Amino acid sequence: MINRVVLVGRLTADPDLRYTPNGVAVANFRIAVNRPFTNQQGEREADFLNCVIWRKQAENVANYLKKGSLAGVDGRMQSRSYENQEGRRVTVVEVQAESVQFLEPRGASGGGGSSQGGGYSQQQSSQSSGSGQQNRDSSNLNDDPFSDNGQPIDISDDDLPF
Amino acid sequence: MINRVVLVGRLTADPDLRYTPNGVAVANFRIAVNRPFTNQQGEREADFLNCVIWRKQAENVANYLKKGSLAGVDGRMQSRSYENQEGRRVTVVEVQAESVQFLEPRGASGGGGSSQGGGYSQQQSSQSSGSGQQNRDSSNLNDDPFSDNGQPIDISDDDLPF
Amino acid sequence: MINRVVLVGRLTADPDLRYTPNGVAVANFRIAVNRPFTNQQGEREADFLNCVIWRKQAENVANYLKKGSLAGVDGRMQSRSYENQEGRRVTVVEVQAESVQFLEPRGASGGGGSSQGGGYSQQQSSQSSGSGQQNRDSSNLNDDPFSDNGQPIDISDDDLPF
Amino acid sequence: MINRVVLVGRLTADPDLRYTPNGVAVANFRIAVNRPFTNQQGEREADFLNCVIWRKQAENVANYLKKGSLAGVDGRMQSRSYENQEGRRVTVVEVQAESVQFLEPRGASGGGGSSQGGGYSQQQSSQSSGSGQQNRDSSNLNDDPFSDNGQPIDISDDDLPF
DNA sequence: TTTT
DNA sequence: TTTT
Numbered sequence A, B, C, D: 001m002i003n004r005v006v007l008v009g010r011l012t013a014d015p016d017l018r019y020t021p022n023g024v025a026v027a028n029f030r031i032a033v034n035r036p037f038t039n040q041q042g043e044r045e046a047d048f049l050n051c052v053i054w055r056k057q058a059e060n061v062a063n064y065l066k067k068g069s070l071a072g073v074d075g076r077m078q079s080r081s082y083e084n085q086e087g088r089r090v091t092v093v094e095v096q097a098e099s100v101q102f103l104e105p106r107g108a109s110g111g112g113g114s115s116q117g118g119g120y121s122q123q124q125s126s127q128s129s130g131s132g133q134q135n136r137d138s139s140n141l142n143d144d145p146f147s148d149n150g151q152p153i154d155i156s157d158d159d160l161p162f
Numbered sequence E, F: 001t002t003t004t
Helices: A055-064 B055-064 C055-064 D055-064
Strands: A003-011 A016-019 A025-038 A044-054 A070-083 A089-102 A122-124 B003-011 B016-019 B025-038 B044-054 B070-083 B089-102 B122-124 C003-011 C016-019 C025-038 C044-054 C070-083 C089-102 C122-124 D003-011 D016-019 D025-038 D044-054 D070-083 D089-102 D122-124
Touching: A003 A044, A003 C003, A016 A055, A025 A055, A044 A055, A044 A070, A044 B070, A055 A089, A070 B044, A089 B044, A089 B089, B003 B044, B003 D003, B016 B055, B025 B055, B044 B055, B044 B070, B055 B089, C003 C044, C016 C055, C025 C055, C044 C055, C044 C070, C044 D070, C044 D089, C055 C089, C070 D044, C089 D089, D003 D044, D016 D055, D025 D055, D044 D055, D044 D070, D055 D089
Parallel strands: A044 A089, B044 B089, C044 C089, D044 D089
Antiparallel strands: A003 A025, A003 A070, A003 B003, A016 A025, A025 A044, A070 A089, A089 A122, B003 B025, B003 B070, B016 B025, B025 B044, B070 B089, B089 B122, C003 C025, C003 C070, C003 D003, C016 C025, C025 C044, C070 C089, C089 C122, D003 D025, D003 D070, D016 D025, D025 D044, D070 D089, D089 D122
């Protein structure tokens, strides 16, 4: 069924690169997309959208994008559901990116990040992309799957559909 | 900034139509979009995506779509953040639909719903669509903004950007 | 770079299935997409868009879609340029489909076509799809690449980027 | 019906701004979108797509974009058909842009153009955009509707659907 | 919690 | 919690 998302926005933080136990790279990043209209108070709001990308492109994203970088994303909307510590069922919606385009000119420093500059190149998914059933450690006190920085993720490669 | 979503899927339940205190119609509905690949167990999974549509189109959606109906949605991804009873900050991502296309042939009955059939017509947003800062009653025990069926929603029309 | 198209419309004719000399299937079809507004005369116009799809999906399209069928297309816009008999350079824009969704309910007969019914299934490109530099026979009197029905197409498989 | 296009690419020439007899601004521009794969010869090709935008945004495009500028386009595919001097019917496909995003950092000079720099701002269509039945002068020797620079276009405002 |  |  048709499921297509295209976004252009800026990273709100440096990307978070990890590896599955089998060595598959996966990067999470969040982009802020400014709305085309202002709210009742005359302020321009933004939407904050989590994105996931796999394999070689994940490493490229980690190497070339940082907080503040302008990037384009072409992918699919994906929903994922888990139970938090209060036993409440939480549904997370994120974008499974199939390709990411770096829109920062080469040598630009977009924000307060730490890595090297981008350069208008584009990453294309080899496969029609992945899945990302990130069955993170449920004993993790933090149930926001985008904030458990630091630890390796406990995805079995059996969960990956490629 | 570019923010574009196109989905085709089936309603998981009848749409939920409400009115703001000022009489603006707003419909919430969820669609299931089957993934183009199967998971490790060979099962075809789906993504469940919440959609919002405003005004005249909201009433059309409520009149012509029901549980099981096939529909196409063209819109934008929107994020919204609120605090639940545990004081935890929850971020909700939904699709602000700008237009909805009914893909059920006229007279078809897609599922177990209750309303009348669809018919391949399409609704187009007059304005570049709305917002949906649905600041629902915070005393509501249920903090899933898609499950507080029944009560009127307490959106001030001042919150609507059109 | 980002190049994304999503269409839902009806086939204006039966799909045209061919094979390259190396046996790669390619189907051309045209879909009519009704505009969301009416013109000055109050008539609803449509856009007529040529689409191309390769390999297994091409055969599925030929088998399950016919004139009048409702279909969804997810793909990329592609331009192609050739010289017509008058020596005039003509640019053709078509959609390279990466996936096609059949939106006709199983058993439905959409229009005046000839083949069997569709059925809500979807075809997904195995690769991030193809190209289609259809360097058709330039001695062909007809320089509309979508109307040279009948003859085999003279694409060398060397021209295919996969 | 669903008809959605999103592109990111670079202008192949300065935009062409004109006015209808009734004073409605319309800008034509062509963008080159690099393909995500290389051809048989290992070269990266591009698609060249004509875009049209109306009213206030047309003037912004003319003021802020020039040859070489990086831009994002969100719009619809539109087909238009006319007869050339040889009496041959020619179909043109172009993108009716609903919004254009300037992706060149402020002060950047993207290419060999002539006008001033862009600046990451975005133009949003007030209406769900326009049409563009650009019934150009049929006595014009050149039947490429994107190359008849210089003369005013003979669109009656009656042809505009807004 | 989920649609065919 | 957020980007320019």
